[in-house]
Amino acid sequence: MTSDSMRLASYDRYGPADVLHEVTGPLPRVRPGEVLIRVRALSVNGGELAMRAGRLRPFSGNRFPKQVGLDVVGDVVDPGASRFAVGDLVWGIGGMPLSTAAEYAAIRPDRLGLVPDGLDAVQAAALPAGTTAITALRDKAALAPGERLLVRGATGGVGYVAVQLGKAMGAHVTGLASAPNLDLVRELGADEAIDYRHPGELGQFDVILDTVGTDLAAFRRLLAPDGRMVAISFDLDHPVRSLGYIAANSVRRTRWARFFSGDPKTPLFAELGRWVSAGAIRPQVDRVFPLSDIAGAHRALERGGVRGKVVIEI
Structure with missing residues (x-):
């Protein structure tokens, strides 16, 4: 892996969890108005399972390879013109196309918030939903x-x-x-x-x-x-x-x-943080997987009976 590449989760056909693999790919292209994040953790969401299995083809299309990962927790590497500073621990939702199951992600700052004090990256990854x-x-x-x-x-x-x-x-x-x-x-x-x-x-x-x-x-x-x-x-x-x-x-x-399908922005993440800081909401992590076992994380959610969130730590 070179300085302009990173590890990421990808699949080149629809199918069961086994189609997912960790691969090496280019760093995300940071567009004007985006923040570059070094991803530390994310969770697996039900919609991602359906998309990977090909059950949402009218929305996802048939172009491959595809990435996975919707929410994100990580450190700000390049804040651009945003209000964030280098080193801030942030959480947010990356949006479409899915791409946050990777070492780096480029996210619009209005889709990010500061992680409340007292939460580590894995705990925080259980909460954006x-x-x-x-x-x-x-x-x-x-x-x-x-x-x-x-x-x-x-x-x-x-x-x-x-x-x-x-x-x-x-x-x-x-x-x-x-x-x-x-x-x-x-x-x-x-x-x-x-x-x-x-x-x-x-x-x-x-x-x-x-x-x-x-x-x-x-x-x-x-x-x-x-x-x-x-x-x-x-x-x-x-x-x-x-x-x-x-x-x-x-x-x-x-x-x-x-x-309804959520599209949270910064004020909503700030409110979530206030509930967490007040002790009204606490994170619940079911299991933690490494990026290299992204398929295992998907299988764990598909089996059902989860107790909170299945988290991927990078």
């Missing part, structure tokens, strides 16, 4: 103190933050997860931890945060008269039906269901 939980509960659902919140996938990358955030916002939180993970749901602060395979009678909820994407109609029926469902995932096996259902119910004034 928490911006999705903030947007879903605060902005989209307008969760209020005393309301009943149901989180599907309560120990997943977004769900585990949503459980903590819901409690901090004063809600009564019910978390659905697999039986082996119910202990973690309780540790995160949920008032109720329920096995999603045997939920029994769940009752009604003011807000449902859906991170799973299936059976949306059944869960929407659990909404109270003024209830709101926010979905951050859709059924990849039936995408037209899934998104069509959400679209049809998004225009309702009551008991609505809406889908």
Whole structure:
């Protein structure tokens, strides 16, 4: 490897996790208005698995090789004209095309924030997806103190933050997860931890945060008269039906269901940092993999039952 090259994760065809490999490639081209970051850690996100498997071809196309990596934690190497300084530890979202599973990444400064004191890079890498939980509960659902919140996938990358955030916002939180993970749901602060395979009678909820994407109609029926469902995932096996259902119910004034995909900017990362610094949200790392085992990291998330975030340390 030369001074103008770096290690990165790449694949040259769609397929299972084994198509992923660590390779050597050129350093990212830093465009005007971007910040160059020496990447220290990142997490694996569900959308990346679907893209790598070829299940999102209308969005990803058929040009190869492709890289992976959406979020990022690292040290600023070249701040450009941004407000950041060399050596700042920052976190953020890289956007499309995916490229942050690499030694270096070039990111727009408005997609970055300073990592709060007290977090190391691996811990911080478990949290950028928490911006999705903030947007879903605060902005989209307008969760209020005393309301009943149901989180599907309560120990997943977004769900585990949503459980903590819901409690901090004063809600009564019910978390659905697999039986082996119910202990973690309780540790995160949920008032109720329920096995999603045997939920029994769940009752009604003011807000449902859906991170799973299936059976949306059944869960929407659990909404109270003024209830709101926010979905951050859709059924990849039936995408037209899934998104069509959400679209049809998004225009309702009551008991609505809406889908959104996060696009966090610096103020949202600053807010996430404040929740973390206040002790309301803590990171939850499931497992840590090196970049050389990027395939193993993807397999770990695909197996399901994760307890927080699968992190790659570089």
